[in-house]
Amino acid sequence: MLIILLWRIITRLARRLGLGALLVPVSAMGMALAGVHLWTVVLVLIAVAVVLRKPLLAAALLPLSMVSAGLAGLAVAATAPGGPAGWVVNVFAKPLRFTSLAALSAGPMWVKGGGTVTAVGGKGGGSVTVLAPPGQYLAPPFQGKWQALHAIVVRQYQAVHAAAVRQSWAVRGGPAKPIRAVLGKIPPKGWLPPGPPKAPVASQFSMPSVSPPVGWWQGRLLVPVALLLLTLGLWLAPRMLRGVRPRVAARMPELRRWLAANRWALLLPPVVAIGMAAFGVRPWTIAAVIAAVILVIRWPVIAADVVPFALAALAAVGYLIAARWQSAPGFYQHPMFYGPVLVDGPKSAIAAGAEASAFLALGAWLVPRTIGAHLRTTFGGAPDPDLAGRVQRLTETRGHAVDAAAAELRRIERDLHDGAQARLVALGMNLRAVERVLPGSPNAALALVAEARETSVRALNELRDLIRGICPPVLADRGLGHAVQALVLDTPMPTTLDIDLPGRLSAPVESACYFAVAEALANAVKHSGARHAAIRIHHKAGVLRIQVADDGAGGADPAQGTGLLGVERRLGTFDGILAVSSPPGGPTIIAMEVPCELLSPKTSSY
């Protein structure tokens, strides 16, 4: 009974939410790989929220998460100890912190009555115990035997730390292995000061498991499961992404505009992430990366200006890391990641230095492109590249507009010349003939008059078509919304309309947009073999967004000489843009965006 009820609830949910609901188990599996942490739990909860609130987005994310979970699984399998890439260590391993021990290198340290110096690592860390005579200060500079003690502790520390970083996967995967083996035989004989305690200086280190075991599927099942997820994800991707494509396509013009203006700002999050990776995954390093992302989204100009500074800071960190390994061994020499380089010795330190120089060079190269450009804009002087670009664009679009207007005039002239004008000439000749034959043969005259009337009807028809091509009557009478409605009524393809246009636009914009829609729709009818089309026209926040979609064969390319290039140029005159998304196999989505204001709210005169 309970099982049936549960099954019903599950099937009903699945029907309502669609395949996208699978996002939750898939993301949960992926997260289990990283262990149950606060952030993994939060990510799974976010997945649940997305499935419930935005099923379409969930459906789009499902293949992505499957592919990434599959790739992550393969990466885990490959980098596991003994795997083909076992030498790659986990970037996210928590570096051990030997706070009190690190103090040894910096300042004096009281050896407690018990005669032990105890250095305890951070959360889940380990401990190093050094037995030393009681009641003494251990203070630098360390002389004699204390220097020897110091050197031993430092060596132990480094060895333990590097081993911990290297073996972090092993540590994560299963029960902690004691790393005592790497410490070697200590202490060497004969250096210990006389007096109690007699016990030898000992050092021990142990690490508890950092995270719980991954589970049953980490073993032999990991690779097959990862491959299955990867294949399924790749197979599902085109199917699930179809639902979101119209929305993405509708946003494409906006995205292109944003990228053109703010591309350097995009460098900020990766730069911050590289810098933060050197400090490991901590709440504050994650917060810094998130802050960088927010900065890029909200204040892209500021973000772009910050990029050179961030690169300089990153380079400074790199030089500091590299410099550490050039001096005598010390507690400050933590093995750590700098970009892709694991810095754990003088050689890798040189690589880190080179990397830092590259970052610095990139930062210097970006200065005139970001800060420089903005300073020039603000304080005048040199011409603003944005402004120069704008002038160039205006010159271009003005040229196009003038050319288009001239071509249009030529077309009208030709049409009038070959059409109405010729018909009027014929009409005049007919009437002249009537004059001649009327007295003699009225019947012949009657036939000529009928012919003349026929000619006048044809001339009228041609004029009508011509005028419709210049400015469709409904467009002039009622504006874009009704004109597109009328256009759809005259189109032999079922077309859905979604128009939200609470007023008229300026006549040139209306005309350009109308002919853009007409062109797109005509292409859909003529070339795509579509069964259905959809037009969406919305005006919001000073931007007119038009989308013409069809379920046809796709493959439309504005560069291939369809009228779309002309449409793009015509819209360009109003700073409008056009984006075509038309993969082979369809569907085709043509998105247009024109910044324009509404002239007046729609009112009826009666």
Added chain:
Amino acid sequence: MRVVVAEDLFLLRDGLTRLLAAHQFEIAAAVDSAPGLLCALLEHRPDVAVVDVRLPPAFADDGLQAALAARREVPGLPVLLLSQYVEQLYARELLADQAGAVGYLLKDRVFSDEAFVDAIKTVAGGGTVMDPEVVTKLLGRRSRDEPINRLSGREREVLELMAEGRSNTAIAQRLYITEKAVSKHTTSIFIKLGLAADQDDNRRVLAVLAYLNS
């Protein structure tokens, strides 16, 4: 029969009134703007109005709007619209109230005055007259798999003429067939399109136009 004429071009207005007077229509008023038309329609309550779609003050679809406004005041007020263009959108709006007594013709149709006068009389009598161009477009935009494509060639011709607002007699004359043959075709058309057969000419036209407009 009393007529109100609305046309802003003097020559055309004059021509229209002459033509109508020659066919024994009584010209109740001849106006040149949309507000004037609305006043004249509500004041004279003519038997039929002949109205140009494009009129002052806005030179947009003012004539149509005024006619629609008058029909909201006086339901079923017969209106024949003339225009340089026929737009399906406007035809739809005219037909929307299902009251009949509307016409929508290209201005060219005035050239053949008998047909034009017939059209005025049909509208005045509560009938519906659509320009052949409207009907062609209505038929042309049907997609391939609709029942309308099961009609035979002759049935299609009958349907077109029926949609223009012609009576069985007129259709028979036009196609050189008997009236009986016409009614046989219409019955067949109505069955194929799944419409309820109706012997009343006017309701029949409205049914066909409603079907085509759907």
